[in-house]
Amino acid sequence: MRGSVIGSGSFGTALANVLAVNCEEVRLWGREPAVVEAINTQHENPAYLKGIPISERVRATNSLQEALEGSELVVLATPSHATREVVAKAQAFLPRHVPIVTVSKGIENGTLLTMTELLEDCLPEEFHPYLAVLSGPSFAKELARRMPTVVTIASHWDKVAVRCQKALQTETFRSYTSTDVVGVQYGGALKNVIAIAAGMADGLGMGHNARAAIITRGLAEITRLAVRKGANPLTLSGLSGMGDLVLTCTGELSRNRHVGMELGKGRKLPDILADMKEVAEGVKTARSAHELEQKTGVELPICHQVYLIAHEGKSARTAVVDLMTRQPKSELSGA
Numbered sequence: 641m642r643g644s645v646i647g648s649g650s651f652g653t654a655l656a657n658v659l660a661v662n663c664e665e666v667r668l669w670g671r672e673p674a675v676v677e678a679i680n681t682q683h684e685n686p687a688y689l690k691g692i693p694i695s696e697r698v699r700a701t702n703s704l705q706e707a708l709e710g711s712e713l714v715v716l717a718t719p720s721h722a723t724r725e726v727v728a729k730a731q732a733f734l735p736r737h738v739p740i741v742t743v744s745k746g747i748e749n750g751t752l753l754t755m756t757e758l759l760e761d762c763l764p765e766e767f768h769p770y771l772a773v774l775s776g777p778s779f780a781k782e783l784a785r786r787m788p789t790v791v792t793i794a795s796h797w798d799k800v801a802v803r804c805q806k807a808l809q810t811e812t813f814r815s816y817t818s819t820d821v822v823g824v825q826y827g828g829a830l831k832n833v834i835a836i837a838a839g840m841a842d843g844l845g846m847g848h849n850a851r852a853a854i855i856t857r858g859l860a861e862i863t864r865l866a867v868r869k870g871a872n873p874l875t876l877s878g879l880s881g882m883g884d885l886v887l888t889c890t891g892e893l894s895r896n897r898h899v900g901m902e903l904g905k906g907r908k909l910p911d912i913l914a915d916m917k918e919v920a921e922g923v924k925t926a927r928s929a930h931e932l933e934q935k936t937g938v939e940l941p942i943c944h945q946v947y948l949i950a951h952e953g954k955s956a957r958t959a960v961v962d963l964m965t966r967q968p969k970s971e972l973s974g975a
């Protein structure tokens with residue numbers, strides 16, 4: 641079997657390593673020539689996964705045609721804001737009748753589309769029955785070190801999710817299938833915004849009580865919006881919901897939590913992002929969450945404050961006071 645991964649950042653590279661267990665050859669596309677060169681010559685991606693060996697079955701390339709030719713499974717692992725542009729270039733070379741799995745966690749700014757909706761928007765209909773999404777608690781650095789990781793793979797077509805599940809099954813990587821494409825993607829995208837809030841609370845030194853409250857009430861607002869969009873609420877208690885939310889809000893490896901911590905310490909967003917090579921998807925997703933709140937009328941109080949702090953210059957301390965002094969509510973009121 642031959643597999644392809646489009647995007648040679650930390651997660652794309654880590655997943656190429658997983659795919660390499662079951663594939664004779666994995667082609668990994670990257671736009672950075674130095675990364676491609678290092679993967680092919682040193683079997684390492686020093687820019688994104690320093691010190692972690694990459695299987696010799698993984699061959700990196702700057703050519704989308706070479707990456708996709710003869711592939712039986714395509715993984716799309718670019719940051720969500722780059723997905724439309726990269727897929728437009730890749731479309732001519734995409735193989736027919738093979739699963740196309742997005743692992744990007746984001747909601748496109750402006751269109752407010754999830755990644756599978758974006759793919760449906762920019763790919764011809766013949767590709768739509770092969771679309772899937774992989775999401776769940778999976779730090780690339782742990783995955784790449786073959787530390788046990790369990791995720792969800794969702795597709796409207798169960799057979800497609802099962803094909804992906806089989807291709808990616810290893811002794812250290814396990815997945816559960818689902819048909820709740822909406823729930824899996826809202827959970828994966830919005831947990832990054834909540835993780836920024838959790839990081840802020842830590843940066844402000846607010847303690848464990850505050851962090852637990854952010855995780856719990858964060859899950860409530862993610863679930864509210866996802867259900868409005870058609871999700872099964874149980875999905876949000878699963879790996880791609882609560883699982884990934886807990887990981888990202890508490891894990892030292894999270895880039896989104898890191899952004900939040902720095903904001904909590906009073907640094908400005910452009911300065912924080914200038915010091916980071918890797919993507920923190922929650923920054924852009926906070927904008928989409930803000931627009932979704934306005935458009936749907938579903939209350940997203942934590943996401944709303946993250947948007948104001950990150951994009952409107954509000955102070956994190958004032959945001960905490962505003963959250964704490966919201967109108968009193970019943971926990972079961974659904975708002």
Ligand SMILES: NC(=O)C1=CN([C@@H]2O[C@H](COP(=O)(O)OP(=O)(O)OC[C@H]3O[C@@H](n4cnc5c(N)ncnc54)[C@H](O)[C@@H]3O)[C@@H](O)[C@H]2O)C=CC1
Nearest residue numbers: 648649650651652717718719720722744745779780918919
């Ligand atoms: N790193 C992780 O632990 C996990 C990441 N993800 C998701 O995977 C997606 C990719 O993230 P990472 O691999 O972590 O990214 P990264 O931050 O490690 O690397 C970003 C990659 O995207 C490329 N890139 C940036 N802008 C681009 C553009 N305009 N066109 C083409 N390529 C571009 C960079 O060259 C680099 O290869 C994100 O949506 C992220 O949320 C999902 C699960 C875990």
Ligand SMILES: O=C(CO)COP(=O)(O)O
Nearest residue numbers: 776777778779894895896
């Ligand atoms: O999505 C992730 C783990 O599942 C990675 O989270 P960060 O992007 O915050 O590092």
